Amino acid sequence: MKTSTLTKVVQLLAIGIYSIGILSSCSSQTTPAEAATQTNEAAPKEMPTIMAELTDAPNVPAPITRKHAAKVVVKLEVTEVVKKMADGVNYTFWTFGGSVPGKFIRIRQNDEVEFHLMNHPDSKNPHNIDLHAVSGPGGGAASTFTAPGQETVFSFKALNPGLYVYHCATAPVGMHIANGMYGLILVEPEAGLPKVDKEYYVMQGDFYTKGDFGVPGLQPFDMQKALDENPSYVVFNGSVGALTGDNALTAKVGENIRLFVGNGGPNLISSFHVIGEIFDKVYAEGGSTINENIQTTLVPAGGAAITEFKADVPGNYVLVDHSIFRAFNKGALGMLKVEGNEDKKIYSGQIVQKIYQPEGSTVQEMPKSKAPAVALASNKDMRLELGKTLYAQNCQACHQAEGQGIKGAFPPLAKSDYLNADVNRAIGVVAHGLEGQIKVNGELYNSTMPKLKLSDEEIANVMTYVLNTWGNKGGEITPAQVGKAKANFKH
Numbered sequence: 001m002k003t004s005t006l007t008k009v010v011q012l013l014a015i016g017i018y019s020i021g022i023l024s025s026c027s028s029q030t031t032p033a034e035a036a037t038q039t040n041e042a043a044p045k046e047m048p049t050i051m052a053e054l055t056d057a058p059n060v061p062a063p064i065t066r067k068h069a070a071k072v073v074v075k076l077e078v079t080e081v082v083k084k085m086a087d088g089v090n091y092t093f094w095t096f097g098g099s100v101p102g103k104f105i106r107i108r109q110n111d112e113v114e115f116h117l118m119n120h121p122d123s124k125n126p127h128n129i130d131l132h133a134v135s136g137p138g139g140g141a142a143s144t145f146t147a148p149g150q151e152t153v154f155s156f157k158a159l160n161p162g163l164y165v166y167h168c169a170t171a172p173v174g175m176h177i178a179n180g181m182y183g184l185i186l187v188e189p190e191a192g193l194p195k196v197d198k199e200y201y202v203m204q205g206d207f208y209t210k211g212d213f214g215v216p217g218l219q220p221f222d223m224q225k226a227l228d229e230n231p232s233y234v235v236f237n238g239s240v241g242a243l244t245g246d247n248a249l250t251a252k253v254g255e256n257i258r259l260f261v262g263n264g265g266p267n268l269i270s271s272f273h274v275i276g277e278i279f280d281k282v283y284a285e286g287g288s289t290i291n292e293n294i295q296t297t298l299v300p301a302g303g304a305a306i307t308e309f310k311a312d313v314p315g316n317y318v319l320v321d322h323s324i325f326r327a328f329n330k331g332a333l334g335m336l337k338v339e340g341n342e343d344k345k346i347y348s349g350q351i352v353q354k355i356y357q358p359e360g361s362t363v364q365e366m367p368k369s370k371a372p373a374v375a376l377a378s379n380k381d382m383r384l385e386l387g388k389t390l391y392a393q394n395c396q397a398c399h400q401a402e403g404q405g406i407k408g409a410f411p412p413l414a415k416s417d418y419l420n421a422d423v424n425r426a427i428g429v430v431a432h433g434l435e436g437q438i439k440v441n442g443e444l445y446n447s448t449m450p451k452l453k454l455s456d457e458e459i460a461n462v463m464t465y466v467l468n469t470w471g472n473k474g475g476e477i478t479p480a481q482v483g484k485a486k487a488n489f490k491h
């Protein structure tokens, strides 16, 4: 059933393409017959027509197995949609295909692509597309300006193999890109890419919202922040958490993994790195030159790279932009979960942990906050006031502005069952730091909270603030209670 319908569609399309072929043949330099000779391969007399398989990130269409060029029909629909930017934060994304990044397009060198751009009737803006894989004016932008409810068509021949960015180029261009209008198109070399076990699509982008990182609600675009190149969010695949928790990429020990990495920008260059892995191969800038044994590869705004590595030992590998505040504070963080057997020769795990006297503690210490003298609070209101500032200075970088934490990395303080169940234990955590596994609101965390050099007075103030904010249970903590809780803390 499915096949016969598809055949009909292909036949119908073939008729359509034939007429377009006549129109464009005078301007095209190479006829299909010539192209077939150039490939030096047994190509059928008439190029077959194929509907391109398009995928949403992190998925990639299947590798191309055909040994000849084809006419490939790509149909891409632009929509303007409200979607999640982070927990509690929404944004009106402009998309190629319904999500950010846009659909992944996979073709082969010397294919002739018939490109349809449809702009959904509900869109508020016209859009077009500039594919960096196109040789011709505007990379297609000049031929694809499409008003809402319209469709445009142009065709191009994929002359150069490589991994290319595509994006909208309608004025104001920066704003269209900043709203998520970008994706990747892979032009496989004629010989194809070497076989691997897993392929994934990861694309970075920077976003500019009126509210800073984590401020909830539907956030509008902020032109001034975009001009200042000061993003509120830097994310992989369109939102904070698009590649963490249940959305993490997966692989098995021993598998070879290929990441098609793109950067839509609009402004930032990505220092792409996978924590705990070394790229065996990087197709630098998405081109044909292979660089080996790379730790971090630069992915320019409007550029791409193909990285390959083998998962040698099990564990969680964290994808980051190694401009590291972007990773831990603005969202540019993803995860690859590798399952399988350990190999202690390659990675032993911790062998020794013991007290090293000169430093005193195995828990890392943070530098003391700059405030020279500690203001003393004489009532709860003052504690709340001072606690708020202490929180911003000492806790917010990890637990986030609204106490919401970062799933998989920093537990929430907002409505934290761990905190509300035993406040003295939480005070102990703040006073002594914490290592090891804990469960907060049903989620496991196994990480390190540093020991902070805060006085009992400061801990009393910050904990009073935390307890009276974000739906926690309230109350007042005094320095005396902190002293007691510290002494009794064990974990």
Ligand SMILES: [Cu+2]
Residues within 6 Å of the ligand: 094, 126, 127, 128, 168, 169, 170, 176, 181
């Ligand atoms: Cu656009």
